[in-house]
Amino acid sequence: xxxxxxxxxxxxxxxxxxxxxxxxxxxxxxxxxxxxxxxxxxxxxxxxxxxxxxxxxxxxxxxxxxxxxxxxxxxxxxxxxxxxxxxxxxxxxxxxxxxxxxxxxxxxxxxxxxxxxxxxxxxxxxxxxxxxxxxxxxxxxxxxxxxxxxxxxxxxxxxxxxxxxxxxxxxxxxxxxxxxxxxxxxxxxxxxxxxxxxxxxxxxxxxxxxxxxxxxxxxxxxxxxxxxxxxxxxxxxxxxxxxxxxxxxxxxxxxxxxxxxxxxxxxxxxxxxxxxxxxxxxxxxxxxxxxxxxxxxxxxxxxxxxxxxxxxxxxxxxxxxxxxxxxxxxxxxxxxxxxxxxxxxxxxxxxxxxxxxxxxxxxxxxxxxxxxxxxxxxxxxxxxxxxxxxxxxxxxx
Numbered sequence: 001x002x003x004x005x006x007x008x009x010x011x012x013x014x015x016x017x018x019x020x021x022x023x024x025x026x027x028x029x030x031x032x033x034x035x036x037x038x039x040x041x042x043x044x045x046x047x048x049x050x051x052x053x054x055x056x057x058x059x060x061x062x063x064x065x066x067x068x069x070x071x072x073x074x075x076x077x078x079x080x081x082x083x084x085x086x087x088x089x090x091x092x093x094x095x096x097x098x099x100x101x102x103x104x105x106x107x108x109x110x111x112x113x114x115x116x117x118x119x120x121x122x123x124x125x126x127x128x129x130x131x132x133x134x135x136x137x138x139x140x141x142x143x144x145x146x147x148x149x150x151x152x153x154x155x156x157x158x159x160x161x162x163x164x165x166x167x168x169x170x171x172x173x174x175x176x177x178x179x180x181x182x183x184x185x186x187x188x189x190x191x192x193x194x195x196x197x198x199x200x201x202x203x204x205x206x207x208x209x210x211x212x213x214x215x216x217x218x219x220x221x222x223x224x225x226x227x228x229x230x231x232x233x234x235x236x237x238x239x240x241x242x243x244x245x246x247x248x249x250x251x252x253x254x255x256x257x258x259x260x261x262x263x264x265x266x267x268x269x270x271x272x273x274x275x276x277x278x279x280x281x282x283x284x285x286x287x288x289x290x291x292x293x294x295x296x297x298x299x300x301x302x303x304x305x306x307x308x309x310x311x312x313x314x315x316x317x318x319x320x321x322x323x324x325x326x327x328x329x330x331x332x333x334x335x336x337x338x339x340x341x342x343x344x345x346x347x348x349x350x351x352x353x354x355x356x357x358x359x360x361x362x363x364x365x366x367x368x369x370x371x372x373x374x375x376x377x378x379x380x381x382x383x384x385x386x387x388x389x390x391x392x393x394x395x396x397x
Contacts, residue, residue, distance in 0.1 A: 024311065026289070027314065031314070031316050032069060032316025032318070033068050033070065033389055034317065036318055038093055038321070039375065042090075042375030043323070046376060048376065048377045048378060050330070050379075053382075060105060066386050067390040067393035068389055069111060070110060070111035073105075073113070073114055075095065075115070076120055078091075078131055078132060079120060079121070080094065080120075081132045082120025082129075083122065099157055101162075102157055112163070112165050112166075113164070114164045114166070116167065116218065118146055118149070118170060118177055118178055123173075125175055125236050128173070128177045130142070139210050143213050144217070147224075150218045154225035155225045166260075167218075167222040168232045169215055169231060171234055173235070174190075174236050174247065177211065177214055180206065183210070188240075188242045188246060191240065212251055232291070234263075237263070239274055245284065252285075260288065263277065265294065266296060266342070267354045270345070278305055278309055288313075289314075290306065291315040291316045291317060296338075296353065297341045297342050307396050327385065328383075329383060330380035330383060330386075
């Protein structure tokens with residue numbers, strides 16, 4: 001259990017997050033110590049309770065008081081037809097649920113990032129499925145749907161008391177989005193046999209031209225709804241500078257206008273890969289920002305890398321589902337609520353965050369359809385890992 005109560009124990013005020021305009025790629029406000037906590041409403045519905053120092057507390061306030069100042073949420077187009085088909089009446093990570101959770105985040109005074117999965121379920125390096133409502137659309141129709149969905153979502157979020165500060169136009173879109181029309185094929189191997197093999201099965205259809213058209217549509221919709229919103233793109237290969245360079249160059253050449261790129265940073269092929277990608281990115285794109293959109297282990301190391309980038313080009317880092325994923329910052333029944341720390345080197349074992357479709361290239365055995373509540377209840381007790389965030393908040397002031 002955490003021995004001290006976060007920022008209060010460090011003699012610090014609660015984080016105040018106010019972002020202005022971007023200038024030369026520098027972060028336009030405080031360093032973002034963030035987390036994606038989209039599972040929390042599902043878990044609360046299943047009976048989850050959150051504790052620190054033996055006291056039950058709203059998890060959002062608990063994280064805020066421990067040093068976090070930003071929260072990322074994900075949103076699906078129609079989760080009742082995909083992600084939440086087991087509980088379609090709840091439509092977890094749909095618009096209504098996201099407004100509810102977003103309002104709690106804004107009422108806590110936290111910066112709000114919204115990640116658009118332009119799908120009814122998970123969009124990731126191996127899955128970028130077209131939503132059921134957009135089935136059969138050609139590329140121009142998909143672009144119009146992306147613009148309208150992005151615009152209408154952000155308008156509804158503001159009307160519901162949850163205005164969005166940063167919009168992520170697609171989740172982990174290294175190989176594009178809305179396949180096949182927005183699928184791209186990169187010239188350099190990712191070094192990930194699972195993703196490479198799966199990607200090669202389909203090849204590129206729309207290519208970078210199609211992908212860029214969809215991104216420009218989402219960006220236009222976002223800025224029409226929220227003129228001051230920051231625009232993030234998301235590449236899952238923070239460890240792979242040649243891929244990042246090829247991908248970013250291709251999008252800039254096609255006039256995709258964004259503010260910051262977020263990287264997933266779960267594993268490296270060799271120590272120093274993340275540091276190389278970050279430093280090379282800053283040199284090559286001096287007018288763009290950089291953040292870590294997802295990570296789990298090596299918490300202080302990753303944040304220090306981003307925070308120390310020259311010219312304040314590192315905007316922040318967001319731990320993914322820290323209540324119960326991988327190296328969680330909560331315990332259950334005396335054990336880490338996730339699976340525990342994962343190796344940061346692929347040579348030590350490829351983990352499911354790096355290869356979302358599975359850990360082996362062979363066809364996985366079919367699994368029975370899950371039943372029961374989607375969330376995971378129980379008591380989540382803050383552990384000593386949470387103290388790192390108060391320490392970072394103090395160090396990064």
